[in-house]
Amino acid sequence: xxxxxxxxxxxxxxxxxxxxxxxxxxxxxxxxxxxxxxxxxxxxxxxxxxxxxxxxxxxxxxxxxxxxxxxxxxxxxxxxxxxxxxxxxxxxxxxxxxxxxxxxxxxxxxxxxxxxxxxxxxxxxxxxxxxxxxxxxxxxxxxxxxxxxxxxxxxxxxxx
Amino acid sequence: xxxxxxxxxxxxxxxxxxxxxxxxxxxxxxxxxxxxxxxxxxxxxxxxxxxxxxxxxxxxxxxxxxxxxxxxxxxxxxxxxxxxxxxxxxxxxxxxxxxxxxxxxxxxxxxxxxxxxxxxxxxxxxxxxxxxxxxxxxxxxxxxxxxxxxxxxxxxxxxx
Numbered sequence: 406x407x408x409x410x411x412x413x414x415x416x417x418x419x420x421x422x423x424x425x426x427x428x429x430x431x432x433x434x435x436x437x438x439x440x441x442x443x444x445x446x447x448x449x450x451x452x453x454x455x456x457x458x459x460x461x462x463x464x465x466x467x468x469x470x471x472x473x474x475x476x477x478x479x480x481x482x483x484x485x486x487x488x489x490x491x492x493x494x495x496x497x498x499x500x501x502x503x504x505x506x507x508x509x510x511x512x513x514x515x516x517x518x519x520x521x522x523x524x525x526x527x528x529x530x531x532x533x534x535x536x537x538x539x540x541x542x543x544x545x546x547x548x549x550x551x552x553x554x555x556x557x558x559x560x561x562x563x564x565x
Numbered sequence: 566x567x568x569x570x571x572x573x574x575x576x577x578x579x580x581x582x583x584x585x586x587x588x589x590x591x592x593x594x595x596x597x598x599x600x601x602x603x604x605x606x607x608x609x610x611x612x613x614x615x616x617x618x619x620x621x622x623x624x625x626x627x628x629x630x631x632x633x634x635x636x637x638x639x640x641x642x643x644x645x646x647x648x649x650x651x652x653x654x655x656x657x658x659x660x661x662x663x664x665x666x667x668x669x670x671x672x673x674x675x676x677x678x679x680x681x682x683x684x685x686x687x688x689x690x691x692x693x694x695x696x697x698x699x700x701x702x703x704x705x706x707x708x709x710x711x712x713x714x715x716x717x718x719x720x721x722x723x724x725x
Contacts (some may be wrong), residue, residue: 406573408573409571409660409686409688410568410570411568411570411571412566412568412656412657413568414568414656414676419601430697431637431697432594432696447634447648449635449646450646450648451649452645453649453707454646454649456704456705456707457609457702457705457706458700458705459700459702459704461661463659470577474607474609474610475612476574485612485613486611486613486614488607488610488689488691489611489612489692490610490612490691490692491601491697493691496572496574497571497572497573497574497623497689499571499688501621501661501691503698513624516651518629526566526569528569528659529648529659530648530653530658531648531651531661532648532649532650532705533702533706534651534702534708534712535699535705536592536715537591538588538698538699539691539698540618540619540663540665540695541695542617542618542693542694543618544616544617545617545694545695545696546613546616546619546692547613548692548696552694555654555683555696
């Protein structure tokens with residue numbers, strides 16, 4: 406199938422300068438502040454965004470090179486299919502995080518609950534809308550036993 | 566910033582052969598069945614996925630060409646900043662949908678609640694995990710007044 410090419414629309418700034426030590430989910434990054442710097446040309450596209458309390462941030466895992474179809478996730482000791490994990494070492498290394506939007510000044514978005522490495526290229530921003538995005542999931546597979554650990558576990562460099 | 570290039574890992578099949586008439590959100594596509602055909606080479610990456618009741622599907626809006634920073638969404642009569650909408654006509658036309666996983670046979674994933682046009686290139690699949698992905702959003706901006714209409718409104722061709 407035809408390849409697709411995207412140009413990042415901005416960059417994500419956070420206190421995490423490298424993968425090791427970065428929270429593995431926003432739920433483990435409660436209160437951690439960061440910013441999104443949008444390229445100036447896209448400022449008009451931010452209109453109306455400030456009305457939303459949360460954003461879906463879509464980004465490129467720029468520190469991940471190559472991929473593995475089986476990975477040992479941060480939360481587990483077993484090899485899991487990469488599509489059953491949120492690990493960055495994926496065929497298309499796209500990351501998503503739901504963050505809290507604190508405010509917007511020109512091209513700078515102030516955000517909270519940031520589990521993203523500083524310097525990560527931003528691909529897209531969408532409003533988080535529970536009526537669209539929330540499901541009553543009955544089953545969360547292998548994560549069932551370990552999901553609560555996500556608050557405390559930090560990343561290491563295994564996926565770089 | 567450097568461009569990023571992705572190779573689709575499969576294709577999404579649905580009853581919707583064109584944008585016009587396609588539900589605009591999975592909440593408007595209740596019970597609608599489709600499939601995801603993963604390229605054979607990625608089958609090992611599907612291990613453990615069947616344990617999850619819902620998936621996050623990340624795809625390329627292949628029918629959207631070019632972008633507008635202000636768009637008139639399907640749910641509204643006003644021009645909104647594109648990043649405050651889920652419209653496909655975005656600088657990087659990436660779409661996300663949370664769908665129900667019915668079952669997996671080899672490289673075919675049977676899914677439900679499909680609001681995606683037939684033939685859409687698949688970029689990534691992730692397990693949907695409420696503990697990671699669900700937020701109590703206090704504010705949904707301009708959507709507050711109209712979000713309930715999303716169940717009934719169908720797309721037209723305005724973003725092609």
